[in-house]
Amino acid sequence: MIKCPKCLQIDFVQKAGITRGKQRYFCKDCDYHFTLPTPSATTENKRHHQVTIMDIAHQLGISKSTVSRALRGHSDIHEGTRKMILDLAQQLEYQPNPLANALLKSRTNIVGILVPEFRHYFFPTMIMGAQEVLSKAGYNVMICQSDESYETEMANVKALMSSRVDGLLVSVTAQTNNFDHFRAVLRKEVPMVFFNRVCPELETPQVIVDDYEGAFQAVEHLIKQGYRRIAHLAGPNSLLVSRLRLNGYRDALQKHGLPLDPDLIIHYDLSEEKARIYANYLLSLPQPPDAIFAINDPTAIEIMLVAKSRGVKIPQELGIVGFSNDPVSAIIEPSLTTIEQPVWEMGRQAAKLLLEQMEHPHNVIHTLPTRLIIRNSSVNLSP
Amino acid sequence: MIKCPKCLQIDFVQKAGITRGKQRYFCKDCDYHFTLPTPSATTENKRHHQVTIMDIAHQLGISKSTVSRALRGHSDIHEGTRKMILDLAQQLEYQPNPLANALLKSRTNIVGILVPEFRHYFFPTMIMGAQEVLSKAGYNVMICQSDESYETEMANVKALMSSRVDGLLVSVTAQTNNFDHFRAVLRKEVPMVFFNRVCPELETPQVIVDDYEGAFQAVEHLIKQGYRRIAHLAGPNSLLVSRLRLNGYRDALQKHGLPLDPDLIIHYDLSEEKARIYANYLLSLPQPPDAIFAINDPTAIEIMLVAKSRGVKIPQELGIVGFSNDPVSAIIEPSLTTIEQPVWEMGRQAAKLLLEQMEHPHNVIHTLPTRLIIRNSSVNLSP
DNA sequence: AAAACTATCGGGAACTTTCCCGAAACTGAT
DNA sequence: ATCAGTTTCGGGAAAGTTCCCGATAGTTTT
Structure with missing residues (x-):
């Protein structure tokens, strides 16, 4: 029968x-409970x-x-032993396990980057700038x-936080009106830097360009070219960039004594379809605009395509200026005439700011300059 | 004087x-060694x-x-206790520490994606496709x-491996001739899937499109349009895509009885500068080509810009076809006439293949179809 | 009421590394 | 030889989980 492992009796x-x-x-x-040892575990299939x-x-x-100590370059070690260890480590292709280290120090050496999209030129370039300084500092x-979706943004923030990133670089979506998910980040004292699509109501550093000045120059340029009825296809009001560029647009009109027609200002969600829809709408107005200042280049390009398909001549019948080159x-x-902004540099600045934040938190706003690039879409030959 | 903590004597x-x-x-x-206890450690500044x-x-x-058990949804637990725990966990905003889990299971739930660049349409889109299925499967x-640099690629592979990714999705650079860094990955039994820029000499799954067929169709289309002296601005020979598309080009010429002029085949490193240089070179040949089949769309576009700047009329004097839409x-x-390839789908397929690999490794090659899109750059009006 | 069982729960090991502190083996100095 | 100091090394705890297994209390069967 069954033998007791203690007394070796079966009775x-x-x-x-x-x-x-x-x-x-x-x-x-x-007075002893026990189970029979499992017959398996003989394979010794140590992973x-x-x-x-x-x-x-x-x-x-x-x-x-x-x-x-040897691996970490510590001091309390004999030179011979160190060499011995280092040699063997190299021979065995030893790679330290970052997980153990991260668990111990509760630092993952990973920073999260959250952007609305990266199909166009803008965000990929910015990411490359950020990656340049971050990887130099030893961060992945x-x-x-x-994807311009508020829900996805929340989910991503959550995922990034649960991955225990050491910091966050974020540009919000066009939909984002509620910033509680970012407040949660700050509550957990995870450093965060906003860039481009920032969030002014949160006490955290930001990297932006001089959107107001850029927009002002863009619209002033159109006015100087003789355009008089200038529309603005703007971004959603929730975005600070939208508001700043709108202000630049407004003030440029005002400075030159042009009326501000509310019908010529359209806020939209930055999707391609809507851009086309509103471009068509503007061009089929009883009194259509003779120029359009677009919130960004992809928008401007959509407008151009619509205008072309309608046979509207650019720049003669319609001047167009974009933003971001x-x-x-x-x-x-x-x-396309556009406003150049130092995209790569924005990424670098944001990353640098984040690194500083991780050292000692402080609140700053970096504003980078913009520059007007005049091309053909806005040079009115017959004003 | 100093008191011994054992016998409480000082003598x-x-x-x-x-x-x-x-x-x-x-x-x-x-017979006892000791030091005086440090007076600090009173702050109790628990992080x-x-x-x-x-x-x-x-x-x-x-x-x-x-x-x-409660959190993991295990069975050996009372329903009441589970609810109690779940409630408190929610209230405290508990988030499991993935590091501890990763350390224990030696799985990070992270997959690395390595691409040559993501400035253009192609790789970002592919990444989005991959991300779609990976994040659904719980992977970050x-x-x-x-950056098309062999050294950077090696460094990145190393970094990704040292981050202990669970799998790798890679598209190699135009420079890569040596694949030892990928062999090291396979040695460590980390699943890896190549996509687009694959590595046929390695025993690992791949996702590609039917490059040969696409190229063949592209060139045949040019021939049918009446072009006779068709050049090919090809990628480096180290890339399988380059070789396959070159073969398609060759066979199309051969099928239609056109001579194969080695001077009209140029291999280059896929950089923008070189594209411009070789485009200029081709167009200034004593007997310039009347059409060019480019390895991809960015190349074709560079060629178009060069042709335009030289006053060469497209498509009348020069037909152009690209690849990748x-x-x-x-x-x-x-x-631009081009070959469409299911980019998003390639990303998805590659990710799916990787997930399968992680379950049970096996070697497959997925080839996706392509489709010719005829636009204006190649429709010769006066053949 | 003893025997056999079920439903829950607790204790510890393990994962890998770093850091703290104690300890041994020396080297000089007294 | 004794004492003080230096150099080099080892042991153990800690980080947060999961898993394995043993251990109760209560329940049903014989």
């Missing part, structure tokens, strides 16, 4: 229930595991502490795109 | 060296730490195991770009 052993499908026994003599600090220590017959990057704007015909 | 205590700036003592009576499973357990007066994504190709004038 006093009786069944004592089943746990997880396994029979348990009880020895009345020893093909990465080589650890302990492997090195064992092979060298020393302690893990010493190996750690986790990129999420919210997307490479496509130089390729398209006629080439 | 037998004497100095016994200094370690890390701290005086040590020795009690001859007790603002995230709420853990232990916090919940303590507050509820239960064990961490029980909490873990770490994106690296090698970049959105810009529809915008540019004349619009």
Whole structure:
């Protein structure tokens, strides 16, 4: 029968229930509960595991502490031992496990980047700028795109936070009106920097360009070219960029004594379809505009395509100016007048700011300059 | 003087060296070494730490195991206790620490994506496709770009591996001739899937499109349009796509009895500058080509810009066909004839393949179809 | 009422690394 | 030889989870 592992007797052993499908026994003599050892576990199929600090220590017959010291470049170690360890580590292709380190220090060395999209020129370039300084500082990057959806943005913030990123670089969606998910980030004291699509009501650093000045120059340029009825296809009001560029547009009109026609200002959600719809709407107005200042280049390009398809001549019948100097704007015909902004540099600045934040938090706003690039879409030949 | 903490006597205590700036003592009576306890450590500045499973357990007066079971949806738990735990977890905004889990299971739930660049349409779109299926499967994504540099690619592979990604999605650079860094990945048994810019000599799954067929159709289309002297601005020979598209080009010429002029085939490194240089070179040949088939759309667009700047009329004097249906190709004038490939779908397929790999490794090659899109850049009006 | 069982729960190991501190083996000085 | 100091190393705790297994209390069967 069943032998008690304690007293090696079988007389006093009786069944004592089943746990997880396994029979348990009880020895009345020893007052001892036990189960039979599982017959498996003989395979010894120790997972093909990465080589650890302990492997090195064992092979060298020393302690893990010493190996750690050697690897970390610590001082309390004999030069010979260090060399020995370093050699073996290289030979075994030892790679430190960042997970253990992260768990210990509760720092992942990962920063999250959250952007609305990266199909166009703007955000990829910005990300590249940020990645340049971050990877130099030893950080990896986790990129999420919210696809201009508020829900996706929230989900991404949550995912990034649960991944325990050390910091966050974010540009909000056109939909975002509620910023509670970002407040949650700040509550957990995770450093965060906004860029381009910022969030002024939150006490956190931001990197933007001089949107007001850029818009002002753009519209003034149109006015100087003789355009008089200038529309503005603007972004949603929730975005600070939209508001700033709208202000630049307004003030430029005002400065030159042009009336501000509310019908010529359209806020939209930055989607391609809506851009086309509103472009068509503007051009089919009883009194259509003779120029349009678009919130950004993709929008301007959509407008151009619509105008062309309607046979509206650019720049003679319709002047167009965009914003951000997307490479496509130089390729398209006629080439698109636009506002250049230092996109790569914005990414760099944002990353630098984030690194500073991780050292010691403080609140700053970086504003970078813009520059008007005059091309053909706005040079009115017959004013 | 100094009192021995063991016998509480001071008579037998004497100095016994200094370690890390701290005086040590020795009690001859007790044969006991000791140092004075540091006066600090009174601040109790326990780092603002995230709420853990232990916090919940303590507050509820239960064990961490029980909490873990409740959170993980295990069975061995009372319904009431589970509810209690779940409620408190929600109230405390508990988020499981993925680091601990990753360390335990040695799985990070992160996959690395390595692409040559993401400035253009192609790779961002592919990444989005991949991200769609990966995030649905609970994986986060770490994106690296090698910037068409072999060294950067190696560094990125190393970084991704040291981050302990669970899998790798990669598209190699135009420079990559040596694949040892990828062999190292396979040696460590980290699943890897190549897409687009694949590596046929490695035993690992790949996702490509039917490059040969696409190229063949493109060139045949040009021939049918009456073009006779068709050049090919090809990618580097190290890339399988380059070789396949070159073969398609060759066979199309051969099928229609056109001579294969080696001078009209140029391999280049896919950089913008070189594209311009070679486009100029081709167009200034004593016997310039009357059409060019470009390895991809960005290349074709560069060629168009060069041709335009030289006053070469497209498509009358020069037909152009690209590859990959970049959105810009529809915008540019004349619009660019190109080969459509299911980019988003490639990303999805690659990700799916990777997920399968992580389950049980096997070697497959997915080839997706292409489709010719005829636009204006190649429709010869006066053949 | 003893025997066998079920439903819950707790305790510890393990994952890998770093850090703190104690300890041994030396080197000089007295 | 004794004492003080230096150099080098080892042991253990900690980080947050999950998993394995043993251990109760209560319930049903014999």
